[in-house]
Amino acid sequence: MRWLMGLAVLLLLARPVGAAEQELELSVNGRTSLAMLRTPASMGPDTPLVVMTHGTLAHKDMEVIQGVAKALEQRGIASLAHTLSLGLDRRKGMYDCAVRHDYVTDDAVTEIGAWIAKANSMSRLVFAFGHSRGGNQVARYLAANDVPAVAGAVLLAPVTAKAEADLRASYAQTYGKPLESLLEKAAKAVAAGRGGDWMDAPGFIYCRNAVVTARSFVSFYGTDAGQDTAALMARTKLPVLVLAATKDAVVPDVTASFAPVADSSGGRLHLDTIEDADHFFRDLFAEDVADRIADFIKQTR
Numbered sequence: 001m002r003w004l005m006g007l008a009v010l011l012l013l014a015r016p017v018g019a020a021e022q023e024l025e026l027s028v029n030g031r032t033s034l035a036m037l038r039t040p041a042s043m044g045p046d047t048p049l050v051v052m053t054h055g056t057l058a059h060k061d062m063e064v065i066q067g068v069a070k071a072l073e074q075r076g077i078a079s080l081a082h083t084l085s086l087g088l089d090r091r092k093g094m095y096d097c098a099v100r101h102d103y104v105t106d107d108a109v110t111e112i113g114a115w116i117a118k119a120n121s122m123s124r125l126v127f128a129f130g131h132s133r134g135g136n137q138v139a140r141y142l143a144a145n146d147v148p149a150v151a152g153a154v155l156l157a158p159v160t161a162k163a164e165a166d167l168r169a170s171y172a173q174t175y176g177k178p179l180e181s182l183l184e185k186a187a188k189a190v191a192a193g194r195g196g197d198w199m200d201a202p203g204f205i206y207c208r209n210a211v212v213t214a215r216s217f218v219s220f221y222g223t224d225a226g227q228d229t230a231a232l233m234a235r236t237k238l239p240v241l242v243l244a245a246t247k248d249a250v251v252p253d254v255t256a257s258f259a260p261v262a263d264s265s266g267g268r269l270h271l272d273t274i275e276d277a278d279h280f281f282r283d284l285f286a287e288d289v290a291d292r293i294a295d296f297i298k299q300t301r
Contacts, residue, residue, distance in 0.1 A: 040075075161229070175208065
């Protein structure tokens with residue numbers, strides 16, 4: 001017990017005096033979303049602030065988000081990590097697969113924009129960050145805004161067009177029923193103005209035996225140009241840092257997908273790899289991520 005008490009004291013001492021954590025709320029389209037604001041001891045209007053968007057069905061307190069946010073704080077960088085509502089009010093933790101699904105990709109883009117606007121009221125130097133599917137959603141936000149209210153963006157192991165295609169191709173093997181018939185049914189409902197119709201699906205994203213609206217099913221499994229994160233980033237004029245993990249089994253083609261964009265960007269898009277990290281950048285790999293982001297911000301300022 002004594003060593004546990006000593007460890008607790010060391011952890012407390014490791015946090016800089018004056019650093020702070022505060023949970024914030026924001027109403028977007030009638031739903032309240034939550035975020036964790038982490039600020040370093042010397043927080044001011046010129047302190048860089050990173051707005052962080054998590055991956056599929058995840059949340060602001062997941063390990064990769066917390067780990068990177070805390071490492072950024074130690075480098076004098078603030079963060080605002082938010083939880084996408086996914087159609088729910090004050091959502092916390094991983095999405096409960098027993099709950100019905102009614103949300104679309106554009107909902108996330110709207111929420112990212114709202115939190116970035118909030119961040120702009122606290123700092124003059126705001127950056128957008130997205131992990132995994134959050135990386136694609138950040139890219140969609142940037143592509144949808146001619147003049148995004150950020151100084152740059154960081155995409156950590158972002159979802160690629162190939163990863164999306166692989167998910168569709170593996171649907172039948174994963175859930176025991178062809179995707180095509182389900183997608184056709186959902187698309188017909190959406191085209192008829194009945195996107196809110198509920199469907200029983202053998203699987204939706206990571207959830208088995210899910211109840212999902214037709215619009216949600218089409219939004220996730222239908223093909224659209226916005227699923228190509230690299231192509232979206234080729235269109236933005238902002239500085240962008242893309243970080244890939246050499247042992248990423250979830251999105252293994254980040255480097256292959258973004259290398260052509262990086263080569264033709266004139267140095268605007270920087271592609272870097274973190275050796276031996278997997279998709280979730282656990283433990284000390286979060287420190288490596290924070291080092292790369294701190295260097296990127298320093299070069300951008």
